[in-house]
Amino acid sequence: METNLKMQTEKEAQPEYSYPELDSSSCPKWAEVLCTTEFYDNPLRRIKNGEESFFGIEVADFTLEVGATLRERVHFLWFDSNRYNVSALSQIIQSIHVKGAAVPIVQINKHHLCDIKVLLDIGALGIAATGLETPKEVSDFVKATKFPPLGNRGIGPGFSTKHLADVTSAVKKANQSIMTILVIDSHNSLLNILSMSENSHLDSGLNLILFDIPKLFGSSQSAEDPGIFNSFVRAIASLKRAEIPLGARITPAYSSKWLSKNLIANGATNQITNGFRFFLLGTELDLLHLAITPIKSFSFKEEVAIGSLLTGSSVETAKILSRKSHFLWIDAEHNPFSPSQVSQLAEAALKEGALPIVRVTQFNHPDISAYIRSGAKGIICPGVNSRKEAEQFIETVKSTDPETMAIVMIETRDGLRNSEAIVSVPGIEWLQIGPYDLALSLNVELGSLEHKNAISQIEDVARTQKLPLGGLVNDRSKTPEMQALGYRFLLVGSDQEFVRNGLELAKTLDTKSPGE
Secondary structure, eight states: OOHHHHHHHHSSOOOOOOOOOOOGGGSOOTTSOOOTTSOOOOGGGGGGSSSOOEEEEEOSSOOHHHHHHHTTTSSEEEEETTTSOHHHHHHHHHHHTTTTOSEEEEEEEGGGGGGHHHHHHTTOSEEEEESOOSHHHHHHHHHHTSOTTTOOOOOOHHHHHHTTTOHHHHHHHHHHHOEEEEEEOSHHHHHTHHHHHOSTTTTTTEEEEEEEHHHHHSSSSOTTOHHHHHHHHHHHHHHHHTTOOEEEEOOSSSOHHHHHHHHHHTTOOHHHHTTEEEEEEEEHHHHHHHHHGGGGGOOOSSOOEEEEEEOSOOHHHHHHHHHTOSEEEEETTTSOOOHHHHHHHHHHHHHTTOEEEEEOSSTTOTTHHHHHHTTOSEEEEOOOOSHHHHHHHHHHHHHHOTTSEEEEEEOSHHHHHTHHHHHTSTTEEEEEEOHHHHHHHHTOOTTSHHHHHHHHHHHHHHHHTTOOEEEEOSOGGGHHHHHHTTEEEEEEEEHHHHHHHHHHHHHHOOOOOTTO
């Protein structure tokens, strides 16, 4: 570490305190178990070593589906305590720890340092503080994350019970494991960054300085303002020389490549720009925007309706999907949706110009009528095996509301055998083919000749009855072929797929500077 900074930190006497050497072979990698019952060597704490980059996502609207999608694909998940109360965060963090993928980091502001103790006790492995502008505030923040003698965090009954055999060792490991992050999100904090980082707990407590790029440059202070950008370049150059790890909150508008380009344009060297290895890639809603934007750019020879599949209960996600889709497929076959949740999602879809359609579990699902009364404009029935099942389903839908669309899925051996009788039932708006379950039911390989022949048989039956077909689009190049076969309703992806695809795009995205 830089000599002047080291001398500054040595001015204050440090209590004698030696950390135990942790056996690295017993410390799991970030994609393996990191549970709240143990204090492992937090892998993000190794950010000062090596050249590895760490990527994370801020979760704006948590659902179990979002957690399951992201926790094994990023190094950390970032939660703003302004969005969630402590009770909700406790449940969220526990759900992330089930498989122990992403490290949970909670962001707080300087007026809520009192919540740090609870956040750590419920399983947060990192705390990020915003709004700090003085060395005293930074020192108070770091102390709140540490057990004595480094800080003032207290031992709760849950902690002492878990570590009854050796509380002292557990305390030392906890002090090592928790990651503390100083977020620079204002011009004042940027100007004071050097004095804030020169505190007596730097080596043992403050692990990372993260620059909130959108907040620093997205308001009145822009990248074209030489004053703030020169301050930014000088600050990160000094921090880099002092060997303090750097991170950045970036977005599609302010990507890492945009950051590097503007740093170099304002006098920074490549060595400095390469010092950023901890990236917060926006929110999962940003990822949705990234991945879903192109879907209405599909070119079709005839009119086709595009749909997106929703697996979670997030209203914001429903809005984003609906803006780019003609219909929103709410999947209540594989995910729990109450009628009240469907009501909120249906309202969001309709406001954005998409028809809300709910897939239920079977033809006699008890909530079909309730979903329709909650605003669903269509009901999809999977796994229809016979004419009788189709008739009962149609009767339930049409007796509740004659204007509601009734969509039937054929995806089983019995459904294939009885397909002619099924599609002849009056009132079916379109026939959806379920290729994956059909392959399972027939015990054949997906895409095999037997599988293709079975799908062709169902397509022929639908065309005979002049019934529109619905299907999945996994390959955009195949859409003209599907149109020629009679497909008019195409499902182009799910919220989880779009988040996964958006994450890959966010890691490599090269965007122009805002305003260019």
